[in-house]
Amino acid sequence: MNEAFFTLHCDVPREGPGDAASVAWAMDLAGRARDARILDAGAGPGADIAGLLTGAPEGHVTAIEAHAPFVERIRTAWAGDARVTAHVGDMGQPGGPYDFIWCAGALYFLGITDGLKAWRDVLTPGGAIAFSELTLFAEHADPDVLTLREGYPAFAGLDTLKSRIDAAGYELLGLRQLPDAAWEAYFQPLETRIAMLRPGADDNLTAVLDEQAAEIALWRRARDQFGYTLAVVRPQ
Numbered sequence: 001m002n003e004a005f006f007t008l009h010c011d012v013p014r015e016g017p018g019d020a021a022s023v024a025w026a027m028d029l030a031g032r033a034r035d036a037r038i039l040d041a042g043a044g045p046g047a048d049i050a051g052l053l054t055g056a057p058e059g060h061v062t063a064i065e066a067h068a069p070f071v072e073r074i075r076t077a078w079a080g081d082a083r084v085t086a087h088v089g090d091m092g093q094p095g096g097p098y099d100f101i102w103c104a105g106a107l108y109f110l111g112i113t114d115g116l117k118a119w120r121d122v123l124t125p126g127g128a129i130a131f132s133e134l135t136l137f138a139e140h141a142d143p144d145v146l147t148l149r150e151g152y153p154a155f156a157g158l159d160t161l162k163s164r165i166d167a168a169g170y171e172l173l174g175l176r177q178l179p180d181a182a183w184e185a186y187f188q189p190l191e192t193r194i195a196m197l198r199p200g201a202d203d204n205l206t207a208v209l210d211e212q213a214a215e216i217a218l219w220r221r222a223r224d225q226f227g228y229t230l231a232v233v234r235p236q
């Protein structure tokens with residue numbers, strides 16, 4: 001991970017939009033047991049672990065994350081709680097088995113269809129997956145919104161998301177658009193850090209701060225045109 005990027009992101013609670021109400025909605029739809037074995041794939045600093053354990057208080061969360069400092073933060077936050085294990089690793093090979101896989105804003109790294117196919121064999125019978133994915137909502141979006149494809153080539157609409165799920169051989173249990181509160185939970189701590197880091201920032205860091213500030217401004221201006229869709233799916 002780029003050093004300036006991590007300077008901005010090292011101390012924020014989450015690495016993408018999300019909220020506890022959406023975790024609860026997804027777990028209810030998936031029908032998970034109180035003792036479910038859960039994978040948090042691409043867990044980042046672990047912002048959703050508490051919500052997952054609220055849904056399965058006698059369960060276990062395995063957090064797999066590629067970036068070691070995030071894993072350290074999870075281990076520190078959950079030290080002494082045997083319900084949480086965190087590993088540096090590749091979520092494409094997550095071990096298992098799992099009754100429920102939660103993947104907030106990270107499945108695109110594997111590709112929706114490829115990732116869902118890879119996880120089929122690690123799900124227990126009746127198991128389900130919930131993942132969130134950046135989605136284009138507007139038929140005629142602003143050019144600025146379409147530039148999101150530069151960093152995110154798979155950026156597409158709901159029909160494409162559904163066809164990617166279908167191509168993996170999964171049934172769609174439900175879709176929910178993440179609320180504004182989920183975006184604010186991601187962006188507000190970043191805005192605080194941007195303001196704190198600006199004085200004295202070198203060129204590299206300034207470029208990262210500017211890029212992040214532009215992304216936040218774009219969402220505030222055009223949030224009716226794109227967002228995150230949370231999908232709950234189960235193998236057919």
Ligand SMILES: C[S@@+](CC[C@H](N)C(=O)[O-])C[C@H]1O[C@@H](n2cnc3c(N)ncnc32)[C@H](O)[C@@H]1O
Pocket residue numbers: 013014015016017018041042043044045046047064065066067070089090091092103104105106109
């Ligand atoms: C957009 S962030 C979301 C993090 C977290 N789920 C959240 O909502 O705060 C995506 C995360 O996926 C991680 N990641 C990307 N590819 C991965 C892989 N193959 N295995 C494990 N983690 C991965 C990144 O390091 C990053 O922390």
